[in-house]
Amino acid sequence: MGYALDFGWLNGAIGMIARGAAMTIFLITVTTIAGIILSIFGAAAKRSRYPILRKAIGAYVELIRNTPFLVQLFFIFFGLPRFGIRLDPVVAAMLAMTLNMTAYTTEIVGAGLDAVPNGQREAAAALGLPSWLVFIKIVLPQALKVIFPALTSQIIIMMLESSVVSQIAVRELTYEADMLQARTFRAFETYFVVTIVYLGLSIGLRRLLFATGRRAIAGGMA
């Protein structure tokens, strides 16, 4: 065999990989929180009585879902400065990821809201709860419980897709991998190790969400 695998560089590189992974985790955390909050508004707006609002949300969802994330990212990072909106790479990445995530989760949250039987709303209203409290205390927790698996999958897909933001020089996991392989000339080993780190992150994230999220949502229903 002409090529011997060498993982000797790994010792000095753990810091860089950890820093990159921390950035990836930071990005997906911000995106998840912002995306879910926005998509609750989005899903509610899509079911509102104003046709313009419904159309606008529908158009946004279709536009995002039918174009690649990479193009959305380039559009925001390279295209917006023409209007004087110059964003820091990390901010541009967070914005692009949140906009992308919200389009998908709006549909998911919406499906959850539709799955809650109307009797639940009527029963809560009969108890004299104001309508915003009915939504927060009765409808939303049940909807979130139904859509929890779909939401988890979407968060993991977004985490994996965040590797693309390395292209606008956000120093996350993929960016650090590029830097490392340029320094060590060990492309195969570097990308192999980083791929395994991503695999660990997606498995870990799924476990974490299922361990904590389920209980938190179920607890909120009481």
Place this chain on the structure above:
Amino acid sequence: MIEFTFWDILRNLLLAARWTILLSAVAFAGGAIAGIAILLMRISKRRWIRRVAEYYIGLFQGTPLLMQLFLLFFGLPMLGFRIEAWTAAVLGLTLCASAYLAEIWRGGVQSLPNGQWDAASSLGLHYIAQLRLIILPQAFAITRAPTVGFLVQLIKSTALTSIIGFEELVRTSNAINNATFEPFTVYGLVALIYFVLCYPLTRYTKILELRTARQH
């Protein structure tokens, strides 16, 4: 300096879109063939074969496509395999598509009632004939909507191959942008082209979903 008019930009982008379409088609076809093989392993009666397929699917669904492309394009030459950008692009997308399609179709196979298998074997068909004549046609029919949905995802994923240097829509748009300094127009048009490619397919999945919902 060469002057680019709006129509020059659009013409060049449309020419580049051919490669996006070709890559999507080839990867989808290759992914479907490999996906059937993975599917057969995934529903095999032997436990360890099922396990292998499960790990294969988990690996491709649990890691970024960009890393898979990097491993193929930058990693393989280190191990002594010469690989061009287009080979890495086709190979990477095909492997990834096979994992996703196998998982989608497995859902279809497993949603069929056991009676279908029993009836097939009571007709004296052997395993391959059962699959070919009874099981797979029904599984494909049930999962047509998610399969087309995955095709949309695949078309969007081809954008990533620009990063390893495959000359498709996004790669061309980067070059045009560097020459014209009009990122807003260029990336706006690119988004529009992708939208025109993907939206009809998305609408088609909606129609298919409604049709399936009506049948049940």
